[in-house]
Amino acid sequence: MDFLTPAGWAVTVIAVLLTGVSKSAFGGALGGIGVPLMAIWLPPGMAVAVMLPILCLMDCFGVRAYWKKWSVTELKIIIPGGLVGIVLGALAIGLLPDRMVKGVIGAIAVLFMLDRLLGLRARLKWDHTPGPVAGGIWSAVSGITSTLAHAGGPPILVYLLGRGLPKQNFVATSAVFFTVVNAAKIAPYIALGLFSRDTLKLAAVLAPLAPIGVWLGLHVLRRVPERPFYLTATALLGLSGAKLLWDALV
Numbered sequence: 001m002d003f004l005t006p007a008g009w010a011v012t013v014i015a016v017l018l019t020g021v022s023k024s025a026f027g028g029a030l031g032g033i034g035v036p037l038m039a040i041w042l043p044p045g046m047a048v049a050v051m052l053p054i055l056c057l058m059d060c061f062g063v064r065a066y067w068k069k070w071s072v073t074e075l076k077i078i079i080p081g082g083l084v085g086i087v088l089g090a091l092a093i094g095l096l097p098d099r100m101v102k103g104v105i106g107a108i109a110v111l112f113m114l115d116r117l118l119g120l121r122a123r124l125k126w127d128h129t130p131g132p133v134a135g136g137i138w139s140a141v142s143g144i145t146s147t148l149a150h151a152g153g154p155p156i157l158v159y160l161l162g163r164g165l166p167k168q169n170f171v172a173t174s175a176v177f178f179t180v181v182n183a184a185k186i187a188p189y190i191a192l193g194l195f196s197r198d199t200l201k202l203a204a205v206l207a208p209l210a211p212i213g214v215w216l217g218l219h220v221l222r223r224v225p226e227r228p229f230y231l232t233a234t235a236l237l238g239l240s241g242a243k244l245l246w247d248a249l250v
Contacts, residue, residue, distance in 0.1 A: 004202075008041035016054060016206050018233055020213015023058050032151025033233055036109035036240040040247075044101045045093060049194035051150050052185055053203045057210045059179040066172030071165060074173050077132050078139035078156060082181045085143020085152075090188035092148060103248030105149045109241025115154055116234045130162040139177070146181055147188070153178075 004012065015037040022033065038047040093101060130138075138159035146152030156177060160170055189195060 004041060011037050011041065012050075012202075012206065013209060016051075016209040017213040017216065018236075019051070019055070020058055020210055020215075021217040022233070023061075023214065023217065032108070032112055032145070032149055032153060033237045033240075035149045035151065036105055036237060036244060039102055039105055040240055040243055043098055044105055045098065045192070045194045046196070046199055048093075048148070048150060049189055049196075049199045050203045050206065052182060052189060053200075054207055054210045055150060055182050056179075056186075057207060058214060059175070059182055061211070061214050063172075063175050063179050066168060066175055069168045069172035070176045071169050071173045074135070074160070074163065074165070075176060077135035078142075078159070078173075078177055079180055081136040081139030082143040082146070082152070082156075082177060083184055084136075085140040085145075086147050086181065086184055086188060087143075088140070089144040089147025090185075090192060092144070093194075094192050099248050101148065102244050106241045106244030106246075106248060108145055108149050108151050109237050110245065112151060112154055113234055113238035113241060116237075129164065130159055134162070135159050142177075143181060146178070147185055150182075152181060 015034040019034040034051050035044070035047045038050065042050070092104070096104070138155050142152035142156035145155060153174075156174065160174060163170075165173065
């Protein structure tokens with residue numbers, strides 16, 4: 001694994017830890033930070049493949065914590081849409097050159113940074129409760145961004161926040177959705193040849209950081225003021241996205 005420089009190793013470790021912290025302490029609001037950071041040092045396909053087994057491991061903790069508190073009605077709407085999005089995202093990875101995929105990941109990162117800073121989702125006011133069509137569209141978008149950059153949180157939250165679910169139902173439904181989506185991404189990633197020996201070795205080395213990141217979120221960083229954490233993580237997300245866009249365009 002000599003393809004990673006010391007700086008690349010440091011940023012990769014930070015990316016995995018921040019993903020775990022975000023999932024456990026902040027509802028996964030910045031769960032998409034890992035791939036843009038890692039993609040600066042790794043090919044984009046390798047970055048998403050390395051993160052997927054780690055995300056699946058983290059999902060086990062989330063589903064167990066909210067067992068049977070999810071909304072079956074909502075899951076019947078959003079899971080099919082998410083699966084359609086995975087197919088579209090996998091086609092994009094397979095058809096687009098690495099440089100363009102890197103640019104798309106960078107654009108997603110910058111967009112999500114703007115969402116955090118400017119509250120773009122909060123401006124999407126529903127005149128009425130969103131229905132199955134809206135659920136299918138937003139879950140499909142979530143499946144696409146999740147497949148490309150493991151950043152499916154903001155699109156699906158646009159829909160779920162509009163449904164007005166009780167807090168535990170909301171968190172549990174989101175956790176189950178991403179558990180299914182992340183597990184479903186394994187097959188297309190294999191078909192695309194993203195799981196190389198180097199990818200799996202790197203994922204295995206980083207896997208022990210998954211429970212550490214979750215533990216930090218549950219027991220340590222909950223005592224850290226939320227605003228400084230979000231500002232720091234959002235800045236990293238935006239800077240990494242800008243760097244990926246620059247690499248793709250120049």
